[in-house]
Amino acid sequence: MNIIRRKFPYLIIGIFTLLLFGCSSGNQEDEKKMKHLYDISSSTENIEDHKIVVYQMMTRLFGNTTTNNIPWGTLKQNGVGKFDDINEAALKGIKDLGATHVWYTGVIEHAVITDYRKYGIRLDDADVVKGRAGSPYAIKDYYDVNPDLANNVNQRVEEFEALIKRTHDEGLKVIIDFVPNHVARSYYSDKKPKGVKDLGASDNLKKGFDPNNNFYYLPGKPFVVPEGYKPLGGAKFPLADGKFKEVPAKVSGNGAVTPNPTVNDWFETVRLNYGVNHISGNGEKVFDIDGDVPSTWKKTLEILTYWTEKGVDGFRCDMAEMVPVEYWGWMIPRIKKINPNIRFIAEVYNPKEYENYIFNGKFDYLYDKVGVYDTLRAVMEDREGSSLSHLTKVWKEMDGFNNHMLRFLENHDEQRIASKEFSNDPQLGIPGMAVSAALGSGPVMIYFGQEVGEPGKNVSGFSGDDGRTTIFDYWGVPEHQKWVNNHKYDGGQLSAEQRTLRKQYKDIIKASTESSAIRSGKLIDLQQFNRTNAKYNTDKVYSFIRFDESERVLVITNFSDQEMELDLIIPSIVIDAIGVSNLDEVKTKDLLSGQSVSISLDKAKESGSSISIAPYSAMYLTF
Structure with a gap:
């Protein structure tokens, strides 16, 4: 059944191409070009249902207005954002930007240094x-x-x-993290519902691997804190003595099968066991999905059920590839019986596994990191050999599941666009966002502060100074705080340039979600027709058409710091395909700027249409 589903989009593509062009020309060159005309519509679900906009926030940083930013600072010194800081004004601002879902990152209780023992919460070991x-x-x-x-x-x-409830009242949906592969070394639930057993509570500690153990063990060997690790930057703390009692040692979160992990391992976490023998069986799967599944499957299903019943609308699943795909195919349908509209987003980086995790794992969306993101970033950084022409190959390789790919330019793992480690210029995010939002009919994501050019600079503590906004430290996010404006969330402290940048993001999101052609139409890549065009820079300019029965949108983006005077070639086979063969010229309106632009459709000459596009900008020309 899965083979049929995977091949079905290609069958539709072939039939579409044959019917549209089979009798129109015998030109062999045209036939080669026609192979690049693809219908990217999903064959599995309602297409429009995929066009969601995720706004990710690091919840503890989002509403923090303290500006001290002392490296390795305490909660009292540097402050922390609260649930209550995300008030009605904040949610209205997020919705005004165009978001449909808010990903509240870092909500589930994790190990922290702050002492909450008086509330019955165990102190964590630094x-x-x-x-x-x-x-x-x-x-x-x-x-x-x-x-x-x-x-x-x-x-x-x-x-x-x-x-x-506040989020739902503003017409937004809630996403939280599910971290299936690992938990803190100090995992212990003091809030678990009656009848629920802790992870590891019934494990056989004498076995390194047992399919019904929740963890992997190294019997007889004690855990050793990584040599050279200096918690808190060397500051004194009751439980910062270079020791942590764990006998037998558990396998670390990244799969390091050793009682002596290094500082580069995920030593603060331990790996969960889904019935895959990572100790001595070379990854042998010891489970029966039609029988009695492993204990970890059942316990994590209880966890996801708990949050689903509290009204959570989606889960972003951390490092989903490190968990067997059979588990996801077993679990996700069970959660969707509780809420059929819930969304599952997988952090997956191996393109060879994309179809597997969508069609067999039942995920709604996967990260498009190694495809569109990496290609755009290479161009934005002006790396040697980078070219926007590579995008054609990238999206073609995703035929049949393009709409299931979540596109983004920033998230908590990636460096900020405005950072010195990336482009050093937030304006470059505009053409990048325009491509990300319109290249498919699937979801797009924006990270808090991206829309105002937050650069993620300065040493915060454990996170260092690496162009990312810290996820490990108490910190204020300076440029984002200007939009927060003491919890008014009105951008009152933003510069004129920042206000313009935020409006550009808003206009892109609005246009890409309201246009029927972008939400659900077909795609024609124009890069191929302009490869030898002397008045078109295929390395720095990218163009394509999205179209349906009622609308056509010509997308043109300029990743150069120079204004581009283009002669854009739109050949006759494209003119015929989009249904405007009876016109020599069309009047278009840019959905982003509101300006009118005339486009030549001279089929006889197949010459270019003269178009001017500003540096680091984009146009969505609708007609």
Whole structure:
């Protein structure tokens, strides 16, 4: 059945091409060009249903207005954002930008250095915590939320439930993280529902691997803190003595089968066991999806059910490839029985596994990192040999599942566009966002602060100074704080340039989601027809057409710091395909600027249409 589903889009493409062009020309060159006309519509679901816009925020940073930013600073010194900071004004601002979903990153309780023992929460050992604020991907209790985020720690879960309701009241949906591959070394749930057993509570510690153990063990060997690790930057702390008692040692989160992980391992976490023998069986799968599945499958299903029933609308699944695809195909349909509209987004980086995780794993969306993101970034950084022409190959390789790819330019793992490590210029995000939002009919994501040019600079603590906004430290995000404007969320402190940048992002998101052609239409890549065009720079300019029965949108983007005077060739086979063969010229309107632009459609000469496009900009010309 899956083979048929995978091949079906290609069958449609072939039939479409044959019917449209089979009798129109015998020209062999045209036939070669026609092979690049593809219908990217999904064959599995309602196409429009895929065009969501995810706004990711690092929840503890989003509403923080403290500006001290002391490296390795405590919560008291550097402040922390709260659930309550994400008020009605904040949510209205996010929705105004065009978002449909908010990804609240770092909500589930993870290991932190702040002492909450008076609230009945165990103190974490600094020797297995990264940064004072801890990694949001070292989950400490899957049935609890981060106490840092609550005004009333004893009511922390209720405060998050109130945020879910506020988000829904503003017409937005809620996404949180699910980290299936690993948990904190100190995992213990003090909030688990009655009848639920902790991960590892029933494990056989004498076995390195057992399909019903939740963890992997190294029997008889104690865990050793990585040599040279200096928690808190060397500051004193009750539990910062270079020791952490764990006997037998568990396998680290990244799969390091050793009691002596290095500082470069995910030593603060331990890997979960889904019935795959990573100890001695060379990855042998020891489970029966039609029988009694492993304990970890059942326990994580309980966890996801818990949050789904609280009103969460989606899960971003961390490092999904490190968990067997059979698990996802078993689990996701069970959660969708509770909420058929819930979304599952996978962090997946291996293109060879894309179809597997979509069609067999049942994911709604996968990260498009190694395809569109990497191609755009190479061009934006002006790397040697980079070219926008590579995008044609990239999206062609995703035929049949293009709409299932989540596109982005920033997230918590990637460096900021405005950072010195990336482009050093936030304006370059505009053509990049225009391509990301319109190249497919699938979802797009924006990271908080991206829309105002946050550069992610300065040493924050464990995160260092690497062009990323820290996820490990208590910190303020300076340019984003100007938009927050003391929780008014009105951009009152932004510069004129920042206001313009945010409006450009807003215009792109609005146009890409409201245009029927972009939401659900077909794609024709124009790069191929302009490869030998002396008045078209295929390395720095990218153009394509999205069209349906009622609308055509010509997308042109300029990744150069120079204004481009183009002669854009739109050949007769394209003119025929989009249904305007009876016209010599069309009047278009740019959905982004509102300006009118005339486009020549001279079929006889097949000469270019003269178009001027500003540096680092984009045009969505509709007609």
